[in-house]
Amino acid sequence: MTKGLLTTTVGSFAKPDYLAEARTQFAAGKLSREELDKLERQATKEVIALQEEIGLDILVDGEMARGDMVAYFGEHLAGMRLGGLVRSYGNRYYHKPVIADEVKWGAPITLDLWKHAQSLTDKPVKGMLTGPYTIVEWSFDEFYGSRRDAVLAVAQAIRREAQELEKAGAVYIQIDEPALSTRKEDLAIAIEGMGAVTDGLKAKTITHVCYGDFASVFPGFLEMPVTQFDLEAANSNYDILDLFRERGFPEDKELALGVLDVHTHAVETLDEVRAGIKRALEVLPPERLYIDPDCGLKTRPWSEAAPKLKVMVDAVHQVRKELGIE
C-alpha cells in the first residue's frame, strides 16, 4: 500500500452522448424522469469503471445528473428556483438560479448517485458539493439582501447534505468555491460559510478553486476551514508552488495539485507531470500531497480525458518508486 501521492480527479466527467441526448429529450418533455434516472445510473457505472481501469485511488461519481454546479443545487434546495436565461459569453446562456425565499435543505440531493457509485467500487468515492459562497454569488438573491446572510443560510443547507454523505460512509467530501476569487473583500464571508458547512464533520474536507487569481486571495485563503486545498497548477506553470515555497503552506493542511490542463486537447508528457510533482514535493511530503487534474474534466470527452489521466497515474507510479513508497 502506498504512503502518499494519492490520485484523484476534481469531480465532473463529460456526459456520454446518450445521456446528453436524453437530458435534451427530458427538458423537452419527451422522456420520463425514471428513464433519465436509469441512464444517469448507467453513465455513473461507466465512469466508475473508467476510473478503476485508469487506476485512480479516490474516485468520483462524475456528476452525471448535474448540468451546472450551481443550477443543480438551485433546482433542489427549498427556497431556490431556476430563473430565466442569462448570457455568460458568446452564445452561451444559463438559467441563473434565484434565491426567492428562505433557503432550506428538504431532501438528499447528491446522496443517491453517490451511494450508487460507492456500491460499484471498493475505492473511496468523494462526495461533491458546491460551496455556499459560490451558490449565492452565481444566483440572484431576491430574499436576503445581504450576501453574508444568504451565504450562512445556504451553508446550513449544504452542511446538512454533507452530513448525509458522511452518514452514508463518505470519507472525502469536497465543497467547491470557484467564485471565491471574484471579490477578494468577501473572503471572510466565504470562510465563515465554509466553516458552517465543515464544522464537526469527520470526513476529510476539500475545497477547489480555479481560474480566479488565486494569488489575490493568498494567504488569507489558507484560513479556509478544510483539510485539503485542491488547486490548479499545470495551467499556470506551477507558479502557485513558488508562492508556497516562499510564503509557506500550512503544516496541518493537504494539497491536491492540478497537473493536467483541462482546457487543451494536448496530452501532457510523463516528464512534465513528473517534474510538476517533484516541484510540489519540495513544498510538502507525499502523505499530504494528492495529484489530480486542474479542474473538472467535463470539458474533455473521455477519449481525451483517459490518456491524460493515464499519464498522470504513470507519472505518480514513477515518482512513488523513486521515493521508495511503492
Place this chain on the structure above:
Amino acid sequence: MIATAVGSYPKIPNKPRPARLRNALNRFDRGQLRIEEIHEVEDEVTIEALQEQAEAGLDLVTDGLIRWNDEQTYLAQKLAGLSLNGLIRWFDSNMYYRQPVVEGPVAWREPITVRDYRFAVEHSAKPVKAVLTGPYTLARLSLDQHYGSVERLATAFAEALNQEARALQQAGATHIQFNEPAILHHKDDFRVFSAVCHRLVEGVTAEKGLYLYFGDVDGIYPQVLDLPVDLIGLDFCMGAANEQVLRRSPFTKKLGLGIVDARNSKLESAEQIAERIRALSGGLPPDQIHVSPSAGLEFLPREVAQEKLRRMAQAVRQAEGVLV
C-alpha cells in the same frame, strides 16, 4: 425627466418565445447559416429591443448592443493595432469578455457603430443615444504590448474613439454616451482619466454622457464635475455610497440616476423607485435628470429587464409630476 437605459439589452427572450439569435448562431456554427443571415437576425432582434424599450415607456433608448459580444471586442475588433485573446471575467460579474491585445499603434480605420446607429434611429419610435465603451476602460481591460503606459494607451483609444464619436455626430447623433466603469477601480488615475476625456470629446458638440457604474465616486467627487461632459450617470446600487457623496457638493451637470438594480432580478416597485428619485434628485430640476438602471441590462433575463424598465418609466412619470 428622461427615462433611459445604460446600454445592453438581453439578446434572447425566454420560452415560449423563440430564442431566435441563439438558435441562428447555433445554426451558423454548424455551417447551416451564412453570416449575412446572422446580421439579418441581429437587425430583427435590435428592432425588438427598440420596441420593448419604447413599450416600457423609455424616453431615450439604445440599440441594446445586440450585436456586441461584449463591451470591449465590438469596438476593438475594428480598430487597427489590436487582436483578441482569451476570456476574462468582466469586473466582478458572471459575464466574460475577450481581452483585446494591443500589438501596435491603435488607430481608427472606419466607422464601427455608425451603421448600427442609423439603423436604430430608422426603426425607433423614440430618440436613440449612441453608446461607446470609454477609452480608459478599453485601455484598462486590454493587454498592452505596445505603449507601456495606461496613459499613452488610453490616449490612443481616446483619439480613435474621438473619430468614432465625430462620425456618429455626422450621422446625426445628438446624444453620445461613454461607459467608463474602470475609473471607479483606479481612482488614483483621475488626472490621467480627465486628460483622456478631454482628448475624447474634442470637437464633439452632441450631448455627451459619461456613465460610471459598478462602484461609487467617493474620492473623485466633486472633481468629476469638471470633466468635459454634459451628463454623468452614477450607480446607486453597487455604489450605495454615492448618495452620501453627492451631499458634499451641488451637482452641476445633468445627473444620471442609476437606481434600478441591473444585476439583481428582484423587482423594485414603481413607488420605491419614485421615492428614490425624490430622495436623490437633490433639488435638480426634472429636465436635468435621467433615470436608468444601474448598468446595462444583459445581467438579467429579458422579461425581468423589461418589467424593470416598465416600473422605472412609471416611477419617472410619478416623480416628474411631484417635482415639476
